[in-house]
Amino acid sequence: MLKIITLAAAAAMSASLPAVGGSHGDGPVKAGFVYVGPIGDGGWTYEHHQGLLAVQEHFGDKVETVYQESVPEGADAERAMTQMALQGADIIFTTSFGYMDPTINVAAKFPDVKFEHATGYKRADNVSTYSARFYEGRAVQGHIAGKMTKTNKIGYIASFPIPEVIRGINSAYIHAKKANPDVEMSVIWVYTWFDPPKEADAAKALIDNGVDVVLQHTDSTAPQAAAAEAGVISFGQASDMSEYAPLPRVSSIIDNWAPYYIARVQAVMDGTWESVDTWDGIGPGMVEIGEITDAVPADVKAEAEALRDAIGSGEYHAFTGPLNKQDGSPWLAEGETADDGTLVGMNFYVEGITGEIPN
Amino acid sequence: MDLGSINPVLLVAALLLASTPILLAAMGELVVEKSGVLNLGVEGMMIVGAVAGFIAAVESGSPALGFLAAAAAAAVLALLFGVLTQVLLSNQVATGLGLTLFGLGISSLMGQGYVGIRPPASPRLELPVLSELPFLGPVLFSQHAMVYLSLAIVVGVWWYLRSTRSGLILRAVGESHEAAHALGYSVLGTRLAAIAFGGALAGLGGACLSLVIVPQWTEGMTAGRGWIALAIVVFGSWRAWRVLLGAYLFGGVSVLQLNLQAAGIAIPVELLSMSPYLITILVLVIISSDKRRAQANAPNSLGRTFHASG
Numbered sequence: 001m002l003k004i005i006t007l008a009a010a011a012a013m014s015a016s017l018p019a020v021g022g023s024h025g026d027g028p029v030k031a032g033f034v035y036v037g038p039i040g041d042g043g044w045t046y047e048h049h050q051g052l053l054a055v056q057e058h059f060g061d062k063v064e065t066v067y068q069e070s071v072p073e074g075a076d077a078e079r080a081m082t083q084m085a086l087q088g089a090d091i092i093f094t095t096s097f098g099y100m101d102p103t104i105n106v107a108a109k110f111p112d113v114k115f116e117h118a119t120g121y122k123r124a125d126n127v128s129t130y131s132a133r134f135y136e137g138r139a140v141q142g143h144i145a146g147k148m149t150k151t152n153k154i155g156y157i158a159s160f161p162i163p164e165v166i167r168g169i170n171s172a173y174i175h176a177k178k179a180n181p182d183v184e185m186s187v188i189w190v191y192t193w194f195d196p197p198k199e200a201d202a203a204k205a206l207i208d209n210g211v212d213v214v215l216q217h218t219d220s221t222a223p224q225a226a227a228a229e230a231g232v233i234s235f236g237q238a239s240d241m242s243e244y245a246p247l248p249r250v251s252s253i254i255d256n257w258a259p260y261y262i263a264r265v266q267a268v269m270d271g272t273w274e275s276v277d278t279w280d281g282i283g284p285g286m287v288e289i290g291e292i293t294d295a296v297p298a299d300v301k302a303e304a305e306a307l308r309d310a311i312g313s314g315e316y317h318a319f320t321g322p323l324n325k326q327d328g329s330p331w332l333a334e335g336e337t338a339d340d341g342t343l344v345g346m347n348f349y350v351e352g353i354t355g356e357i358p359n
Numbered sequence: 360m361d362l363g364s365i366n367p368v369l370l371v372a373a374l375l376l377a378s379t380p381i382l383l384a385a386m387g388e389l390v391v392e393k394s395g396v397l398n399l400g401v402e403g404m405m406i407v408g409a410v411a412g413f414i415a416a417v418e419s420g421s422p423a424l425g426f427l428a429a430a431a432a433a434a435v436l437a438l439l440f441g442v443l444t445q446v447l448l449s450n451q452v453a454t455g456l457g458l459t460l461f462g463l464g465i466s467s468l469m470g471q472g473y474v475g476i477r478p479p480a481s482p483r484l485e486l487p488v489l490s491e492l493p494f495l496g497p498v499l500f501s502q503h504a505m506v507y508l509s510l511a512i513v514v515g516v517w518w519y520l521r522s523t524r525s526g527l528i529l530r531a532v533g534e535s536h537e538a539a540h541a542l543g544y545s546v547l548g549t550r551l552a553a554i555a556f557g558g559a560l561a562g563l564g565g566a567c568l569s570l571v572i573v574p575q576w577t578e579g580m581t582a583g584r585g586w587i588a589l590a591i592v593v594f595g596s597w598r599a600w601r602v603l604l605g606a607y608l609f610g611g612v613s614v615l616q617l618n619l620q621a622a623g624i625a626i627p628v629e630l631l632s633m634s635p636y637l638i639t640i641l642v643l644v645i646i647s648s649d650k651r652r653a654q655a656n657a658p659n660s661l662g663r664t665f666h667a668s669g
Contacts, residue, residue, distance in 0.1 A: 038467060038578035040474050070579055155621065188620040189628045195582040198613070200573045201377055205617035208373065209364040221475070225575045228477070243475035355620075358628040 029268050031055060032084035033067040034077065036096035037194040037219050044219040044238040047255045048095045054258035055265050063265060073098025081106040085113045091268045097162055103127060114273050116264055119164050121344055123275050130260055133281030135171035136311045137253035139318040140289050140304050141235045142172035144251060145213040146179030147300040148233050155206030156187045157199060157216040157223055161358045163346040165217050170350045171318045172215055177352055186211060187355055196222035207232055224249055240290040252290030260286065282312040324351035365622045375502055376572060378610025379509045380564035384588035385602045386516050387560030392592060393520060394553035395533035395660035399455030400440055401561050402585025403462020408433040408562025409569035410466040413478055413576040422481040422570055429566030430559035436462060437558020441551045448664050467578040474576060481571050505567050517599035529553060533658035536665040546665050594643035596656050601643060609639040
């Protein structure tokens with residue numbers, strides 16, 4: 001029985017292989033999306049799916065979209081991408097950091113299919129990378145957090161120790177500290193992007209330890225619910241999470257992928273697609289700051305909005321010296337700003353954060 | 360060791376609650392496996408319980424009704440597995456895996472429109488006088504009702520399997536279905552009842568997540584807890600007390616490690632993150648290390664199909 005299935009699968013694969021090489025011709029462009037969580041997570045994957053829907057709406061029947069949810073990072077991701085490529089996808093968006101090597105591997109086997117990997121740093125002739133400068137939004141959150149905490153303890157639910165997450169922790173801490181020199185930050189690493197009960201438990205552990213402002217870099221809204229129950233403050237992550245406004249959610253970082261996705265699909269249609277590295281922030285609108293609610297005092301809100309606008313216009317950089325690394329060694333001199341190379345590979349905490357980054 | 364800002368009362372209260380979903384699901388699976396059936400669909404039954412309980416609680420405004428609906432919905436799903444494997448004699452492993460996939464899919468379908476809604480609050484059960492005792496009061500006598508119910512179920516299952524006639528029949532069916540059948544006991548009836556019971560408990564565990572712990576509905580929110588429950592049954596060598604210990608160890612160390620991180624204790628995070636798995640497996644393997652006895656405890660007919668005419 002197994003043999004028959006294998007044979008059938010092999011036959012199906014070899015039958016569909018030649019079709020992959022050809023261009024899409026007059027048919028619709030097929031765009032595939034690989035998601036790390038369910039589209040109903042209310043956060044990260046939800047926003048990527050909003051991007052897919054925007055592509056579908058923008059191009060109508062000129063585009064065909066497919067997606068697969070909850071694809072584990074690792075070997076299974078290669079299977080999902082291969083399957084999409086075999087089904088004739090012209091462009092495949094792989095939307096989690098852990099898909100980096102699988103994307104590169106699969107892209108090597110399908111040179112005519114375009115791949116777009118989110119938040120990674122490995123590119124190839126048919127692999128682009130794109131990400132958003134979430135750390136710019138973290139600066140605004142950090143400022144509000146520093147002003148709003150009464151216990152002077154803020155907490156951060158971190159997923160995996162990768163540069164993207166570390167940048168967010170540093171940016172939030174720097175701006176919380178500027179707003180409130182007495183602030184301390186606790187970081188909990190949960191080693192998952194999506195595990196609502198664990199995210200809730202992490203939020204409760206922070207709150208039980210005296211934290212009254214919770215920031216999260218995980219994908220579900222579970223920490224929001226925990227914050228609501230405990231009466232502390234939180235921020236929407238990746239998506240607006242406005243169902244938790246005005247409290248506990250006092251603001252949010254919204255990832256707006258739609259313009260990028262539309263532009264990239266358009267490039268495939270026009271035959272102008274090239275491998276590029278895109279890293280946009282508040283200015284171009286890839287990162288949006290969700291409405292700051294009335295739970296935040298008017299002066300703090302005005303400061304936060306001024307900070308947002310200064311970052312957006314390029315007048316202020318979220319990593320501006322003087323800044324030292326955690327061990328006290330100098331990193332940025334007075335007025336110096338961090339270069340993208342350092343930020344992309346950021347693997348250190350800034351001075352003042354206690355605890356160690358796991359390897 | 361300086362525990363910094365960790366409050367032991369809050370910690371113990373948190374770990375009792377955090378362990379409850381896994382404990383409930385594992386107790387259900389224990390009974391199912393004792394009857395000789397291997398149901399790998401625990402994850403699917405939990406998530407269906409989570410969504411059904413959430414919907415019922417939101418629509419009726421009553422958490423109690425939510426829990427009832429969760430148990431009922433998951434039991435129905437379990438009976439689907441029961442009919443397929445016991446009546447139509449399909450492969451238990453494949454059907455169980457299918458049940459998990461089916462459960463995850465149908466739950467996200469059922470949950471459309473319930474994302475971002477807050478369920479009615481499930482109040483803690485404050486036992487009069489006792490809950491005001493210092494330390495012990497908040498820990499032992501001010502928990503959510505499901506914590507007490509899950510402990511009552513552990514005692515009930517232990518007593519049922521050990522001391523009742525019907526429990527003896529269930530074990531006999533699990534040890535040797537041919538012999539039980541020859542003695543005139545209904546293998547099919549016993550197993551279907553066990554499967555439904557296991558489903559109901561998994562459903563209660565799922566509803567604990569969506570109504571008390573998280574509390575909200577999110578697709579895929581069980582995030583692998585059903586598989587942990589399955590593992591705990593095996594490592595706990597099919598004994599109710601060891602399963603209880605395993606569930607509390609896993610839930611306890613999970614909560615403890617998050618608290619240690621929050622308090623900034625200088626233990627490497629990698630070590631802390633793997634500690635729930637490491638410690639639970641280690642302890643259960645050590646207490647079950649007498650190989651002969653552990654094997655004697657594993658149901659002999661586990662996972663084997665039974666056909667009366669055979």
